[in-house]
Amino acid sequence: MSLIVQKYGGTSVANPDRxxxxxxxxxxxxxxxxxxxxxxxxxxGVTDNLIRMAKEIMALPSDREMDVLLATGEQTTIALTxxxxxxxxxxxxxxxxxxxxxxxxxxxxxxxxxxxTPKKIHELLNQxxxxxxxxxxxxxxxxxxxxxxxxxxxLTxxxxAAAIKADLCQIYTDVDGVYTADPRIVPDAKKLDVxxxxxxxxxxxxxxxxxxxxxxxxxxxxxxxxxVRSSLNEHPGTIVKEETKNMEDVVVRGVSLDKNQAKVTLxxxxxxxxxxxxxxxxxxxxxxxxxxxxxxxxxxxxAPATDLSFTVDKPDLLKAQKVIDGLKTEIxxxxxxxxxxxxxxxxxxxxxxxxxGVAAKMFETLARExxxxxxxxxxxxxxxxxxxxxxxxxxxxxxxxxFLG
Amino acid sequence: MSLIVQKYGGTSVANPDRxxxxxxxxxxxxxxxxxxxxxxxxxxGVTDNLIRMAKEIMALPSDREMDVLLATGEQTTIALTxxxxxxxxxxxxxxxxxxxxxxxxxxxxxxxxxxxTPKKIHELLNQxxxxxxxxxxxxxxxxxxxxxxxxxxxLTxxxxAAAIKADLCQIYTDVDGVYTADPRIVPDAKKLDVxxxxxxxxxxxxxxxxxxxxxxxxxxxxxxxxxVRSSLNEHPGTIVKEETKNMEDVVVRGVSLDKNQAKVTLxxxxxxxxxxxxxxxxxxxxxxxxxxxxxxxxxxxxAPATDLSFTVDKPDLLKAQKVIDGLKTEIxxxxxxxxxxxxxxxxxxxxxxxxxGVAAKMFETLARExxxxxxxxxxxxxxxxxxxxxxxxxxxxxxxxxFLG
Numbered sequence: 001m002s003l004i005v006q007k008y009g010g011t012s013v014a015n016p017d018r019x020x021x022x023x024x025x026x027x028x029x030x031x032x033x034x035x036x037x038x039x040x041x042x043x044x045g046v047t048d049n050l051i052r053m054a055k056e057i058m059a060l061p062s063d064r065e066m067d068v069l070l071a072t073g074e075q076t077t078i079a080l081t082x083x084x085x086x087x088x089x090x091x092x093x094x095x096x097x098x099x100x101x102x103x104x105x106x107x108x109x110x111x112x113x114x115x116x117t118p119k120k121i122h123e124l125l126n127q128x129x130x131x132x133x134x135x136x137x138x139x140x141x142x143x144x145x146x147x148x149x150x151x152x153x154x155l156t157x158x159x160x161a162a163a164i165k166a167d168l169c170q171i172y173t174d175v176d177g178v179y180t181a182d183p184r185i186v187p188d189a190k191k192l193d194v195x196x197x198x199x200x201x202x203x204x205x206x207x208x209x210x211x212x213x214x215x216x217x218x219x220x221x222x223x224x225x226x227x228v229r230s231s232l233n234e235h236p237g238t239i240v241k242e243e244t245k246n247m248e249d250v251v252v253r254g255v256s257l258d259k260n261q262a263k264v265t266l267x268x269x270x271x272x273x274x275x276x277x278x279x280x281x282x283x284x285x286x287x288x289x290x291x292x293x294x295x296x297x298x299x300x301x302x303a304p305a306t307d308l309s310f311t312v313d314k315p316d317l318l319k320a321q322k323v324i325d326g327l328k329t330e331i332x333x334x335x336x337x338x339x340x341x342x343x344x345x346x347x348x349x350x351x352x353x354x355x356x357g358v359a360a361k362m363f364e365t366l367a368r369e370x371x372x373x374x375x376x377x378x379x380x381x382x383x384x385x386x387x388x389x390x391x392x393x394x395x396x397x398x399x400x401x402x403f404l405g
Numbered sequence: 406m407s408l409i410v411q412k413y414g415g416t417s418v419a420n421p422d423r424x425x426x427x428x429x430x431x432x433x434x435x436x437x438x439x440x441x442x443x444x445x446x447x448x449x450g451v452t453d454n455l456i457r458m459a460k461e462i463m464a465l466p467s468d469r470e471m472d473v474l475l476a477t478g479e480q481t482t483i484a485l486t487x488x489x490x491x492x493x494x495x496x497x498x499x500x501x502x503x504x505x506x507x508x509x510x511x512x513x514x515x516x517x518x519x520x521x522t523p524k525k526i527h528e529l530l531n532q533x534x535x536x537x538x539x540x541x542x543x544x545x546x547x548x549x550x551x552x553x554x555x556x557x558x559x560l561t562x563x564x565x566a567a568a569i570k571a572d573l574c575q576i577y578t579d580v581d582g583v584y585t586a587d588p589r590i591v592p593d594a595k596k597l598d599v600x601x602x603x604x605x606x607x608x609x610x611x612x613x614x615x616x617x618x619x620x621x622x623x624x625x626x627x628x629x630x631x632x633v634r635s636s637l638n639e640h641p642g643t644i645v646k647e648e649t650k651n652m653e654d655v656v657v658r659g660v661s662l663d664k665n666q667a668k669v670t671l672x673x674x675x676x677x678x679x680x681x682x683x684x685x686x687x688x689x690x691x692x693x694x695x696x697x698x699x700x701x702x703x704x705x706x707x708a709p710a711t712d713l714s715f716t717v718d719k720p721d722l723l724k725a726q727k728v729i730d731g732l733k734t735e736i737x738x739x740x741x742x743x744x745x746x747x748x749x750x751x752x753x754x755x756x757x758x759x760x761x762g763v764a765a766k767m768f769e770t771l772a773r774e775x776x777x778x779x780x781x782x783x784x785x786x787x788x789x790x791x792x793x794x795x796x797x798x799x800x801x802x803x804x805x806x807x808f809l810g
Contacts, residue, residue, distance in 0.1 A: 057489045058491060062488065068499050075473060082473075086467055094473050096550075143503075
């Protein structure tokens with residue numbers, strides 16, 4: 001007799017057959033007396049098709065109209081899901097984001113949820129309905145259609161779970177949960193039973209794309225415990241929650257490899273105040289997201305100079321180079337070395353806070369495997385290194401074996 | 406400098422290319438200073454595809470959820486149309502039925518418009534925008550998504566034209582206007598410059614499917630003058646308006662042939678009060694729409710008996726026969742003759758009110774061509790005859806030549 005929010009992504013509702021499967025799963029919970037709110041994404045392929053048509057008409061369509069356009073994807077799924085539940089003789093009512101009371105700001109295509117008034121949801125639940133809510137979308141105070149951007153359906157589910165004080169929030173996906181490493185690369189990766197928000201956030205930002213950081217941050221902020229699990233089987237998934245003392249007994253929770261990074265090094269940058277600020281202000285102005293930054297100590301005999309390296313998302317590399325080229329005369333550095341032939345290997349675990357030697361053991365492992373380390377960056381619960389892309393998967397396996405094997 | 410409502414149907418917005426054509430046409434009006442409200446249907450094929458998916462899940466999906474589902478079709482088109490106008494540097498904003506202030510009753514899949522609050526539309530027009538409104542849909546007072554049923558987008562256009570007091574309402578379609586007869590059957594049929602609401606209604610109900618009766622009735626009720634014209638060329642179309650005195654100078658406005666009728670005759674029905682009522686009550690209860698009814702005078706030597714004939718839509722014939730069979734013992738008629746091998750040929754014109762001899766001339770023409778008349782029905786502005794289906798097109802040509810050649 002729990003109040004449950006379940007979220008099903010695009011592949012789980014890809015066609016009428018899969019939607020029937022979702023309905024069958026929801027039906028089980030309904031049969032055991034649970035009250036269920038179902039959040040669904042657009043059927044996979046639908047959103048891409050809508051974007052393709054819009055871009056066929058205009059290369060840069062307006063954000064407002066893209067929201068009106070894309071919101072139809074989830075609206076289609078809610079109706080079909082409600083119908084699928086009806087076919088199982090389960091009372092169900094669909095709600096668009098607006099109808100569900102999800103109010104956002106007016107930043108089209110990446111709106112933020114401002115508040116949720118779940119009156120209608122409670123009403124419908126109290127009448128015995130399963131309530132199907134369109135993920136990814138909301139409405140401004142003024143009645144404009146908005147969408148929440150990438151990963152928006154997860155966000156809808158977690159925000160709704162917070163708003164209705166759900167006992168359980170289940171994020172259904174096509175994997176069994178969160179793994180100690182990507183099982184496609186590391187065959188003996190293990191599914192985690194539990195992981196903390198912070199670990200999940202590090203993994204998300206490190207390229208283990210189970211969920212967008214934004215949704216995890218929201219869950220952390222509002223203390224929403226959620227479970228990532230598969231819509232294809234009945235296995236329990238991974239519980240994501242606030243870290244507890246005994247989570248620290250596990251030093252390393254997982255290993256991730258991000259292949260989507262590129263590195264830029266400015267060689268022989270004059271070592272004087274304001275230079276780094278100038279570089280990263282320029283990149284920020286060009287909307288280039290910078291991840292790791294490493295600056296070494298000064299070297300050289302004459303005027304003090306240093307090497308400044310940073311990483312960006314691979315698609316932003318050209319844009320970043322253009323920014324840097326534009327600063328060459330102003331700053332007067334030696335040369336620029338850019339490469340997208342790198343991988344970022346990371347170890348994550350809240351246990352690192354209380355255990356020493358993790359970085360050292362990681363570096364030893366890499367040395368033993370003949371993997372050269374290019375850049376290092378650490379946080380309280382993470383060690384990341386930039387290495388040669390070609391050695392990425394091998395290094396990942398070795399580090400996984402050393403810590404989690 | 407007119408305020409214009411333009412409606413584009415599914416074939417006019419069938420793909421991104423056609424939507425660009427629509428935008429180009431709207432742009433011309435915008436360029437000459439007109440304020441334009443554009444009403445669009447779903448891209449052709451989209452609605453059918455949504456229905457197919459729903460029926461794949463459940464044979465009889467709920468009306469409420471069908472409305473949520475089908476409303477996405479028009480919502481997709483409004484966004485793409487707005488984007489197409491943007492690509493021509495014309496300010497344009499899309500509105501769903503709900504956002505446009507279209508409030509309906511709660512009869513899902515065939516809701517009736519209760520009122521329109523065009524505040525948002527006026528606001529956007531005053532800011533210089535072209536306003537794109539989703540046809541076919543509205544919202545109840547309580548915020549439920551509704552659709553208006555077949556021909557709903559025409560209705561949206563005409564209702565909006567009434568609500569905003571538009572100077573002009575243009576219904577764009579794939580024909581040049583209303584013809585004196587179907588040009589595919591009668592090659593020398595002529596496009597009409599003008600036609601009265603009543604004539605248009607008769608033609609609509611008689612199988613000349615340019616527009617649904619409902620929209621024409623609405624236009625008549627609110628005095629909305631509209632033009633039916635082609636979205637494929639620049640030819641002026643047919644103006645539909647209240648009849649004027651000089652319209653009566655034209656005796657016959659058009660000829661139509663409805664091939665979608667079937668006929669049922671009850672032979673030797675006891676001629677006593679209440680029998681006809683019983684028959685047609687039974688048919689109404691079974692949702693069978695009866696069109697023509699003819700009852701001849703009593704005949705026979707013994708108890709007075711009569712023959713009762715009526716026509717129904719072809720797809721309803723089996724249902725009608727079942728109803729009649731169920732009444733056989735109760736009423737005690739002789740036998741039932743049913744055939745769907747008929748056509749209904751009609752002459753329509755407000756001029757008939759003041760001109761005599763129309764029916765006689767029609768019957769003479771048919772006689773000369775050797776076409777036997779099965780049933781006759783007349784109204785103030787119409788003469789209809791049921792004839793053999795195989796002679797339908799030949800008869801139509803002959804009658805057209807006699808009156809309109």
